[in-house]
Amino acid sequence: MRGTDDESKRAAATCKRCSEIGVVKVWPDGRLRPLGRSNFCDCDSPTLEVFESDLDHELP
Template sequence: MNTVVENGERRRAAARCARCGRIGIVYVWPDGTRKPLGQTAFCDCDEQTLRLLEEEREAGGDGP
């Protein structure tokens, strides 16, 4: 998925929860903050660690 810059402040990207593996779309701000798009929680995990799929691909990890 290509990322899209919006308003020069944030962009959208595909991300995966490192705990449960759920994949979804997040907003990413220049400071690295990641928030789920259109929802308050990405998944049901208590502590969400969201990794961008583009980061996983660059690191040589398995894709979705």
């Protein structure tokens, strides 16, 4: 991941349980947080996986 430790990135991700696709904020420590809503999908415990590992796009 590029940037400083305080920067978050955004990436496309999928829930491995239901295959829902959305955009997440990725923190330097690896935490993922859905953008635009509190839950990524309707799963009780979503297992999110980022599509790309080289995150170039910085959040404003």
